[in-house]
Amino acid sequence: MLATYECVLARLGIPTAKGKTSGEIMNQDAPLLQEKPTKLKSGRSDISRTVRRPAGVEACETEPVKVAELPFALDALEPLISREAMHFHYDKHFKGYVNKLNALVVGSAYAELPLEDIVRQAAWKRKRPMLVNASQTWNHAFFWQCLQPGGVMEPDVILSEAIRRTFGSYADFEAKFVEKGVAHVGSGWLWLACHPERGLIITATEDAIPVWLASGRVPLLVCDLWEHAYYLDWRHDRAGWLKGFLAQAANWNFAGEQLASVLDRREPWTYCR
Incomplete structure (x- = not known):
């Protein structure tokens, strides 16, 4: 074993072979690099790689990016996180990012893409409002998965x-x-x-x-x-x-x-x- x-x-x-741990080698934050854009179906962007939305997942005309569900009740993490704090965090801040992102991408070629590729496109094209709202949508949804009540x-x-x-x-x-x-x-x-x-x-x-x-x-x-x-x-x-x-x-x-x-x-x- x-x-x-x-x-x-x-x-x-x-x-590592030199006896240093990965933590010692990577003890500094790497600078942000920009990703090359994903190919959009409309052909509006330079071609880097083609990404298809998974089968069975279609973009909604008015809300291309779905709101990720909270995998636990609002009060499930008390006393670490109070119901009030989780309510504001999820219902106000998180959903606010999703709504703002949908307003930015609806009716555009970006609405065709999975969220990860919206982030990449926004970084490459220097579309800061889209990058912030797409990234915050992704980060928060990942954060919900990292929380375990009980x-x-x-x-x-x-x-x-x-x-x-x-x-x-x-x-x-x-x-x-x-x-x-x-x-x-x-x-x-x-x-x-x-x-x-x-x-x-x-x-x-x-x-x-x-x-x-x-x-x-x-x-x-x-x-x-x-x-x-x-x-x-x-x-x-x-x-x-x-x-x-x-x-x-x-x-x-x-x-x-x-x-x-x-x-x-x-x-x-x-x-x-």
């Missing part, structure tokens, strides 16, 4: 070993995760992500940018650093919010599934498919 774990972790580059869960054995190899121990990972989130200035998102060749990394992205954009990284877990996510319950205590997220709500089953998608070279979580 141990040999199996060694093989899996070796595929992630943990540790008690503490632990990473599975492979993810636990990857965390140990990269950060030293789970306690070290927790400390670095909180430290990274507290050090981030302004709004953003705090990610545990995995690169297929470089392994695990804790990184924060500015404002609305998703960690996977032009980076090759697959997100395993994310925590929202925007104040609307935690201010009603935690005020200025971002450290308390991050510690509470890991201790009470982090969905490690989902994170393990995301890591498995990297190891199996299959598609990770995507928006509303």
